[in-house]
Amino acid sequence: MNHFERFGVDPNTMIHAAGVRKNFGPLEVLKGVDLTVSKGSVACIIGPSGSGKSTFLRCINHLEEVNSGLILVDGNFVGYRLQGDTLHELPASAICQRRAEIGMVFQHFNLFPNMTVLENLIEAPVRVRKEPVAQAREHALELLRRVGLEAKRDVYPRNLSGGQQQRVAIARALAMKPKVLLFDEPTSALDPELVGEVLEVMKDLAQGGMTMVVVTHEIGFAREVADTLVFMDGGVVVEKGDPKEMIANPTSQRTRDFLGRVL
Amino acid sequence: MATDISKHAHTGIQDVEQLTIAPLRHPWRNVAVAIVLVLVLALLYSVATNPEFQWPVVGRYLFDPLILRGVVMTLVLTAIIMVLACVGGTLVALMLISPSRLLSVPANLFVWFFRGMPALVQLIFWYNMALLFKQIGLFIPFYGMVFSIPTNDIITPFVAAVIALSLQESGYMAEIVRNGLKSVGRGQTEAALCLGMKPSLLMRRIVLPQSMRVIIPPTGNEMINLLKTTSLVSTIAVGDLLYSAQSIYARTFETIPLLLVASAWYLAIVSVTTVGQSYLEFHFSRDEAKAKPSLLNSIASQLFSFRRRSRS
Ligand SMILES: Nc1ncnc2c1ncn2[C@@H]1O[C@H](COP(=O)(O)OP(=O)(O)OP(=O)(O)O)[C@@H](O)[C@H]1O
Ligand SMILES: [Mg+2]
Numbered sequence: 001m002n003h004f005e006r007f008g009v010d011p012n013t014m015i016h017a018a019g020v021r022k023n024f025g026p027l028e029v030l031k032g033v034d035l036t037v038s039k040g041s042v043a044c045i046i047g048p049s050g051s052g053k054s055t056f057l058r059c060i061n062h063l064e065e066v067n068s069g070l071i072l073v074d075g076n077f078v079g080y081r082l083q084g085d086t087l088h089e090l091p092a093s094a095i096c097q098r099r100a101e102i103g104m105v106f107q108h109f110n111l112f113p114n115m116t117v118l119e120n121l122i123e124a125p126v127r128v129r130k131e132p133v134a135q136a137r138e139h140a141l142e143l144l145r146r147v148g149l150e151a152k153r154d155v156y157p158r159n160l161s162g163g164q165q166q167r168v169a170i171a172r173a174l175a176m177k178p179k180v181l182l183f184d185e186p187t188s189a190l191d192p193e194l195v196g197e198v199l200e201v202m203k204d205l206a207q208g209g210m211t212m213v214v215v216t217h218e219i220g221f222a223r224e225v226a227d228t229l230v231f232m233d234g235g236v237v238v239e240k241g242d243p244k245e246m247i248a249n250p251t252s253q254r255t256r257d258f259l260g261r262v263l
Numbered sequence: 264m265a266t267d268i269s270k271h272a273h274t275g276i277q278d279v280e281q282l283t284i285a286p287l288r289h290p291w292r293n294v295a296v297a298i299v300l301v302l303v304l305a306l307l308y309s310v311a312t313n314p315e316f317q318w319p320v321v322g323r324y325l326f327d328p329l330i331l332r333g334v335v336m337t338l339v340l341t342a343i344i345m346v347l348a349c350v351g352g353t354l355v356a357l358m359l360i361s362p363s364r365l366l367s368v369p370a371n372l373f374v375w376f377f378r379g380m381p382a383l384v385q386l387i388f389w390y391n392m393a394l395l396f397k398q399i400g401l402f403i404p405f406y407g408m409v410f411s412i413p414t415n416d417i418i419t420p421f422v423a424a425v426i427a428l429s430l431q432e433s434g435y436m437a438e439i440v441r442n443g444l445k446s447v448g449r450g451q452t453e454a455a456l457c458l459g460m461k462p463s464l465l466m467r468r469i470v471l472p473q474s475m476r477v478i479i480p481p482t483g484n485e486m487i488n489l490l491k492t493t494s495l496v497s498t499i500a501v502g503d504l505l506y507s508a509q510s511i512y513a514r515t516f517e518t519i520p521l522l523l524v525a526s527a528w529y530l531a532i533v534s535v536t537t538v539g540q541s542y543l544e545f546h547f548s549r550d551e552a553k554a555k556p557s558l559l560n561s562i563a564s565q566l567f568s569f570r571r572r573s574r575s
Contacts, residue, residue, distance in 0.1 A: 063453060093461050100459025110454035113550055114472050124458035127468060156550035169454075176458060 002075030003082060009072065014039045014180055014211045015060060020069035022055055029055045031235040032069070037180075037228070040209045044222035044243065047232035048258060053215045056232070057182050060213065061102040062095055073102060074179050100128055103173030107185040109165040111157035117144070117168050118153040121175045129176070136175070143171040147201050163194030167201055174205075181205065183214040219262055223247055231255045320520035324511065325527065333507030334528050340424060340493045340503060345486055347429035352436025357466075359441045370437070378434035383495050385431055389423035390499040424496040432489055439481045443474030475547040483540035487533050494529075504528055 002011075009016045015037040022030040029052045037043045045053050058064045060071055062078040071078070078098045080087035090098075112120050121140035125131040131139075144150045147167040157165055166186055173181055183202070187195040199221050206212060206225050216222060222229055222243050229243035231254075239246060239255045247263075250256045310316060324330055358370035377385075393414040400411030418426075447470045455465035497506035508521040515521075 061457060063456065096456070096459045096461045099457060102457070104454075104457040106450060106454065108450055110448075110450040112451065112454070112469055112473075114469075114547070123468065124455075124460060127464055128459040128461075158550055172458070 003072055003077070004075040007070065007072065009036070009075075010038070011075075012038050013072075014041075014074055015213065016070070016072045017056075017060070018070045020056065020059060020071060021067045022052075022059060022064060023067055029235050030059070030066075033232070033235070033237055035230060035237060035240070037211060037213060039211055041227040042206045042212045042214065042225055043228040043230055044226035045213065045215045045230045045232055046217065046219065046222060046258070046262075047238075051232045052235045053232055054184050057104075057184050057213065057215055060180075060182060061099050061104060073098075078102070096128070100124070100176050101179045103176060103178035103181040105166070105169050105173055105181065105183045105186050107188050109157070109162070109169045109189075111165055111169055111172070113157055116154050116156055117149065117160075120157065120168060121172050124172075125175050140171070140175055143174050144168075146174075146204070147171045148197075161194060162190045163197045166190065166198045170198075170201055170205075180211045180213065183212065183216070185215055185217065187216070187218060217262065219247065219259070231258065233258070315519060316523065317517060317520040320517050321523045321527075324517075324521060324524045327511070327524075329507045329511060330504070330524055330528070333502060333504035333525075334532075336502050336507075337490070337493055337504040337528075338532065340421075340428075340496065340501070341486070341490045343425055344429045344432055344489060344493070347425070348432035348436045348485075348489075349482075351429065351433035353440050355433060355437035356440035356444060359437060360444055374434045374437050376434075377430045378438070380431065382428060382431055382492050383498065385427040386424060386495055386499055389418065389427040390420060392418045392423065420496070420499045420501045423499060424493075424501050428489065428492065428496075432485065435485055436482070439478055439485065440474070443478035444470060446477045447473045472547065476544070479540065479543050479547060483536065483543075486536055486540075490532060490536070491529065494525075 004011050004013060004016065007016070007018075013036055015035070017033055017035045020030050020033040021028070033052070033056055035043070035056075045056070047053050055064060059066050060073065060078075065079060076098065077087065079090055079095050081090055081094075082088075111117075112123065115123060118137065118140055121143065122133065122136040125136040125139070126133055141150060141153065144153055147170060149164060149167055149171070152160060152164065152168070157168065160168065170181075170186075186202070187198050190198065195218070199218065202212070202214070202221070203225055214222075214226070226243045228240055229246050230240040231238045231246070231250075231252075233254050239250060239252045246255070247259060250259055355370045355373055358366040359374070361367050361370075396414050398411045399414050399417055401409040403409060451469055451473065452465060455469045460468070493503055494505040496503050497509060500506070502510075504525050508525040512518045512521040
């Protein structure tokens with residue numbers, strides 16, 4: 001099912017968000033966010049604390065329901081079935097199936113502490129995708145090799161450094177062969193000397209053609225890797241465009257102030 | 264003073280190694296130890312020499328068939344009730360944390376009622392169910408009575424005991440399980456959801472196993488409590504350990520030795536349970552533990568906890 005055509009979106013798009021509004025009770029957190037991410041591209045979202053970056057990411061994979069607006073991932077709604085002009089809410093099991101195609105990496109890793117590294121990686125492929133265990137293991141080991149942690153396969157997460165945990169978390173998300181990866185400040189909880197190893201893995205992924213949306217405070221990473229830089233403030237996208245250009249000459253005063261503070 | 268310290272610091276490593284530490288003395292602790300020792304010896308002496316304990320009689324009845332049957336009944340009761348209480352308690356706990364008030368309010372009422380009622384009262388109540396409902400049957404509207412059986416045929420003393428105690432135990436277990444579930448962070452649930460896990464799957468694979476390390480220790484306590492609480496069923500003529508002992512001393516009037524026999528069995532079962540508990544605790548905290556506890560170790564560490572000294 002692909003609804004991109006119906007909404008007049010370029011078929012080469014992976015994520016299309018238009019007029020996304022979200023409020024928590026009386027607090028309006030997203031006030032009409034528009035963003036389009038094409039297949040194989042990287043969008044970095046920056047912005048001050050409380051501007052709604054995390055909330056927007058969580059709306060993309062339907063961890064939060066939007067109050068109004070449209071979010072399509074690979075031409076489909078995550079939480080709804082479109083029939084005629086009506087969006088029917090999907091049952092939890094159907095939402096989970098679609099969510100499995102959208103990987104997410106968290107600030108605090110959220111590895112499962114009761115499972116070893118390898119078990120963390122094969123849990124979802126085996127239980128959700130019903131992959132045979134042997135195949136899932138093989139894929140998992142390949143991913144661990146890719147993030148340079150094959151030797152840690154039988155270790156429990158608590159015995160890994162933060163940087164290692166985050167690399168495992170990335171591998172765990174990749175184990176589901178997602179179409180998109182969402183990152184919510186993946187390096188904010190890390191010691192400065194561990195940030196590099198995680199960014200390195202993410203850079204590799206970007207070069208490998210993975211579609212990524214990255215909320216980050218690493219302006220250097222954004223400048224180097226992002227195809228689109230998005231500046232959010234007060235629940236709206238204030239400015240977006242080519243990262244190098246935007247960092248060199250921001251058009252909006254708010255962007256200029258923010259960049260001045262973080263650079 | 265400050266100059267003194269700096270002088271020491273400059274005198275080289277060898278001097279530092281020669282420093283000795285005089286441990287703090289605890290004179291009053293020694294006095295307390297002496298008093299306890301005297302009391303324990305006095306107790307042992309009287310237990311060993313007072314003929315009223317009738318140790319030979321204790322030995323004779325320790326493996327009496329009637330006593331053994333009582334032991335089995337106590338074990339069976341405890342096991343059945345504990346299993347039912349774990350299942351029931353988990354269900355009630357899931358209702359307690361449900362966002363739907365239609366589920367959480369009845370669950371709260373359940374816990375309030377069954378935890379608040381004394382076990383003995385519930386036992387007698389279920390035992391006397393026939394006074395309330397003469398018949399138990401299935402009635403289908405527009406069809407009529409499907410079947411109907413006298414209440415006393417279904418609610419035997421054993422069934423009454425199982426129902427009454429498992430309802431009460433479910434109330435306790437619900438609170439324990441709820442606390443365990445709450446101890447697992449939201450991040451775990453979200454990570455599992457993002458991997459496409461359904462709520463039922465993530466509950467079974469992620470949340471429940473992680474909550475186990477919070478759930479098991481109080482559950483072990485509950486089980487020991489329950490084991491002892493089952494002795495109440497002797498009041499409604501279920502043939503448990505205490506009932507067996509009572510039925511023997513009702514004949515022979517050897518009251519004290521038979522109570523000792525029952526006590527020995529209760530203590531023995533509790534000890535075995537404790538070892539099992541420490542194994543379970545190890546299983547659910549594999550990521551923390553370094554080595555599996557040996558059987559002897561775990562017994563020893565349960566019975567005595569030695570104070571570790573920072574300096575050896
Ligand atoms: N579940 C929630 N309930 C109520 N308010 C919420 C909830 N989640 C977020 N908020 C509020 O929404 C606003 C935006 O939060 P959000 O986490 O999206 O900001 P952010 O841009 O990610 O900030 P940061 O850089 O600090 O992570 C904040 O004011 C926050 O308090
Ligand atoms: Mg955030």
